[in-house]
Amino acid sequence: METDTIINAAQNPALANELAAKAMTSQDPVVASSILKTNTMPPPDTTVELLGGLRDPFLGVISTAEIRELNGIDEELISKINDPGKALLTILERATVKIGDEPADKETLDSLYAGDRELLLLAIRNVTFGTEIKLGPGECPSCGVEQVFEIDLVKDVPLKKLEGDHTFTVKCKVGDVVVTLPTGSTQKAIVTSTNKTSAELDTILLKNCIESINDVPVFSLDDVRKLSLKDRRDILQEITNRNPGPQLSEIKIPCQSCGTEVPLPLTLAELFR
Numbered sequence: 001m002e003t004d005t006i007i008n009a010a011q012n013p014a015l016a017n018e019l020a021a022k023a024m025t026s027q028d029p030v031v032a033s034s035i036l037k038t039n040t041m042p043p044p045d046t047t048v049e050l051l052g053g054l055r056d057p058f059l060g061v062i063s064t065a066e067i068r069e070l071n072g073i074d075e076e077l078i079s080k081i082n083d084p085g086k087a088l089l090t091i092l093e094r095a096t097v098k099i100g101d102e103p104a105d106k107e108t109l110d111s112l113y114a115g116d117r118e119l120l121l122l123a124i125r126n127v128t129f130g131t132e133i134k135l136g137p138g139e140c141p142s143c144g145v146e147q148v149f150e151i152d153l154v155k156d157v158p159l160k161k162l163e164g165d166h167t168f169t170v171k172c173k174v175g176d177v178v179v180t181l182p183t184g185s186t187q188k189a190i191v192t193s194t195n196k197t198s199a200e201l202d203t204i205l206l207k208n209c210i211e212s213i214n215d216v217p218v219f220s221l222d223d224v225r226k227l228s229l230k231d232r233r234d235i236l237q238e239i240t241n242r243n244p245g246p247q248l249s250e251i252k253i254p255c256q257s258c259g260t261e262v263p264l265p266l267t268l269a270e271l272f273r
């Protein structure tokens, strides 16, 4: 296997696609081969410390949530959903029990950061199937030694906390663009848009995240279509840089033979397969 095969697979897919957590057929044979489930560890806690949190006008920032293990009723329901993005939405809505001290309702879930929703899904996965997965056998891109890579979804997934404000200004060619980080509603808008290209999904994402361009509020998809390609890319990059959440695309495991860190990017959809 060539080194650049793995590096390419580790690169971020289009941000919108990532937010939708679509199942992607990985180019990486290590990931593409079946994920062997092992569940020997005691189930992790069902309390989740949110990475972005939820601003409540009365309570301040709510920073915890509670999830539960999936059961057979969930499994039957999920098995009827063909679209991986929609299946993940259903899992999240069914298995998130509380946000703060209140029962989780759809409205609250939709106002959570996309990254916190991904964190909840990861916790639901861990409490249901265990935190350890094995990938492979696959070859180390550096020394070529074939091995099974063991990932601990608690220890090995980097978690990015929200830093700074959820609303920020990006200096673009067009001028000042005020942007807010994607939430559950943004994620839903993307997941429910079927048969769209990456560029079209980016337009939906941008329309949901851009508050104003040079102080003029953004109302329509056309407002963000008129932005230059470079401005759109710069804004998407800035959103990626600031987005809190589990960084599943950045998982790296040291080779058992030579110690080189091998990138083993995963998607949420792959974790529920």
Ligand SMILES: [Zn+2]
Residues within 6 Å of the ligand: 140, 141, 142, 143, 144, 145, 255, 256, 257, 258, 259, 260
């Ligand atoms: Zn190696």
